[in-house]
Amino acid sequence: MAKTPPRYINRELSWLEFNQRVLDEAADGSIPLLERLKFLAISASNLDEFFRVRVGGLQMVVAQGGVKPDSSGMTPDEQLAAIHDRVQRMTAEQHRIYNELDQQLSTQGLRRLRVEGLSKAQRSVLERVFEEEVFPVLSPIAVTSGADFPLVSSGLLCVCVRLKKRQEDETARFALIPCGPGVSRFLSLPSEAAQAFILLEDALGVLVGKFFQGEEIAECVPLRLTRNADMSLREDAAPDLLEEMENLLDERRLGDCVRLELSDQASPELEGFLRASLGLSDIDIIRQPGPLELSAFFRLTDRPAADALKYEAWPPQPSPAIPAGASMFDVLSAGDVLLCHPYESFDPVVRLLQEAAADPDVLAIKQTLYRTARDSQIVEALMLAAEKGKHVTVIVELKARFDEARNIEWARQLEQVGAQVIYGVKGLKTHAKCCLIVRREPHGIVRYMHFGTGNYNEQTSRIYSDISLFSSDRDLGADSAAFFNAITGYSQPQRYRKIEAAPIGLRDKLLEMIRAETEFKQQGRPARIDAKVNALVDPVLIDALYEASQAGVEVRLNVRGICCLRPGVKRLSENIEVVSIIDRFLEHARILHFHHGGDHRVFISSADWMPRNLDKRIELLVPVIDPACRDKVINILESYFSDNVKSRKLLSDGTHRRLVPGKRTPFRSQQKLYDEAKRANQSAEQQSRTTFEPHRRGA
Numbered sequence: 001m002a003k004t005p006p007r008y009i010n011r012e013l014s015w016l017e018f019n020q021r022v023l024d025e026a027a028d029g030s031i032p033l034l035e036r037l038k039f040l041a042i043s044a045s046n047l048d049e050f051f052r053v054r055v056g057g058l059q060m061v062v063a064q065g066g067v068k069p070d071s072s073g074m075t076p077d078e079q080l081a082a083i084h085d086r087v088q089r090m091t092a093e094q095h096r097i098y099n100e101l102d103q104q105l106s107t108q109g110l111r112r113l114r115v116e117g118l119s120k121a122q123r124s125v126l127e128r129v130f131e132e133e134v135f136p137v138l139s140p141i142a143v144t145s146g147a148d149f150p151l152v153s154s155g156l157l158c159v160c161v162r163l164k165k166r167q168e169d170e171t172a173r174f175a176l177i178p179c180g181p182g183v184s185r186f187l188s189l190p191s192e193a194a195q196a197f198i199l200l201e202d203a204l205g206v207l208v209g210k211f212f213q214g215e216e217i218a219e220c221v222p223l224r225l226t227r228n229a230d231m232s233l234r235e236d237a238a239p240d241l242l243e244e245m246e247n248l249l250d251e252r253r254l255g256d257c258v259r260l261e262l263s264d265q266a267s268p269e270l271e272g273f274l275r276a277s278l279g280l281s282d283i284d285i286i287r288q289p290g291p292l293e294l295s296a297f298f299r300l301t302d303r304p305a306a307d308a309l310k311y312e313a314w315p316p317q318p319s320p321a322i323p324a325g326a327s328m329f330d331v332l333s334a335g336d337v338l339l340c341h342p343y344e345s346f347d348p349v350v351r352l353l354q355e356a357a358a359d360p361d362v363l364a365i366k367q368t369l370y371r372t373a374r375d376s377q378i379v380e381a382l383m384l385a386a387e388k389g390k391h392v393t394v395i396v397e398l399k400a401r402f403d404e405a406r407n408i409e410w411a412r413q414l415e416q417v418g419a420q421v422i423y424g425v426k427g428l429k430t431h432a433k434c435c436l437i438v439r440r441e442p443h444g445i446v447r448y449m450h451f452g453t454g455n456y457n458e459q460t461s462r463i464y465s466d467i468s469l470f471s472s473d474r475d476l477g478a479d480s481a482a483f484f485n486a487i488t489g490y491s492q493p494q495r496y497r498k499i500e501a502a503p504i505g506l507r508d509k510l511l512e513m514i515r516a517e518t519e520f521k522q523q524g525r526p527a528r529i530d531a532k533v534n535a536l537v538d539p540v541l542i543d544a545l546y547e548a549s550q551a552g553v554e555v556r557l558n559v560r561g562i563c564c565l566r567p568g569v570k571r572l573s574e575n576i577e578v579v580s581i582i583d584r585f586l587e588h589a590r591i592l593h594f595h596h597g598g599d600h601r602v603f604i605s606s607a608d609w610m611p612r613n614l615d616k617r618i619e620l621l622v623p624v625i626d627p628a629c630r631d632k633v634i635n636i637l638e639s640y641f642s643d644n645v646k647s648r649k650l651l652s653d654g655t656h657r658r659l660v661p662g663k664r665t666p667f668r669s670q671q672k673l674y675d676e677a678k679r680a681n682q683s684a685e686q687q688s689r690t691t692f693e694p695h696r697r698g699a
Contacts, residue, residue: 044294056228154227320684346461357385447477
């Protein structure tokens, strides 16, 4: 008898399938070459983080003797074995694609040179560059065993050098050369027909002898360690959260090795030495048939290049709902505004805070910060507001993984200018995206809000697809005030009027809405659920969706990344369709639409449908009430479900199948959303000129 597939898809393997979809874009010949190189670099960067966090966590579970299967029925050991096999195949494909891109880019003016192909002039320049820029900076470290193996940082490219034995019975001698940030990975060389470069490790391969005068080099092999970053912050034992977080960053940099990437040119002797020194097993070693750290090639995509090598520019469009010269407070007093980034500009978010900082009638600003830009105008506006004497409260999440150092820096600067900085709630991450501005007006105190699905980050707002909702609604204002009070003080979370927040009521609200659709269908009434999230892992929500499907509810899900729900299974999920879109912008918005018997309920959220978001984070679920804004969200969702160019359908076996237009008109959702934003802006500009011209002539 055929084995019944598990009720849930394994989380880790689902994530690897997401990364495969990113890699598929790098393989797509219809995409410009430098954009394909970006997708390749992103897939490599994603894999680095996956090992640092997910594999590191699994290895800790195994080391502690954990054998409990996950919801898909796989033990930690089985998951690690499956991950290793899948990553080996993915790595081989990454390098196959890299070789293809390398050849094509060399014909388009961006050429990677190999040592054996250098001209005499190029070799001379390389030796000079090595003497002046590499040799003075890098330092070899003699290594005899694991006891003196240097604590190189996670992700740092190194070369391991094996010296030839001077006599037969001599112990093998090794040295490690860490290639720190002070030396460029890409060494430019003169070339008549192209921008030409040679990789640092290739240069070291032939010139490393300069570090070892009088010795013969047996081999010089690139390697790279990935260290465990899945470490817990002991908030209960930390008298100073800021200091404890700084200590954690140091620990993460030098955590246990969870992966050794090694050139496939390494000899068995060198690999055996590294294996013994680092205490690794076969499953921890990934042999690479080409350059290591493919994520570094992202830097090449910013070089000057022909337009044909990059996407056509899609500059964010001004929204007609927010006139350029109008006060943001006047705009929001007239009604809610909903923006879809990056098609519509993120500038109004920055503008709202800048106006609030300068406005003498603004009394207070309350803001959450999770991931911010390096030169954040938003933080600058908050600092200006504090300097002007306004009451500024900022909830800075120090535990935003891999952005902790930047958040620590911002937190200190905000405190120095007098802002009240709160480091979130003990044991929880504050992931909600909310800004509350309190303003004194002639008729009384008015609250203005911004809610988002993405971070307050001007840089990522240009490459992430997110939703912004602006409002001065009284109930949302009261809810926002209660929300901030619950985080910053001892106030117990109150029952909100319109919003819901994790970890108290968000999952319950989602279950309530899903079950309502189930009941509508059982009563013979129309029922449908449309949802767009980045990940679907939570088994409670998955089971509720299964029940809805069994009742006949049509469920359409757009899940960018991990999806543990298994769609299309008879008598379980045959009414559930799951698609995923990978395109030039990272899909990041969480938006939900419940038919609700014709009384459509629409929400935006900061939360993905994962246990960590619903149980261990402070998140928000915000209703979109204004009819025009609600219809706009529904239209956005419909665009995603209509995509037949960049969409992949999740099959019941956990793999994805790319949709193709066939005889239908090609429909690319991101192109459509940008075209709509552009048309709306052009129409507003035309209308403005039309209304202005008669007045000018009459004057």
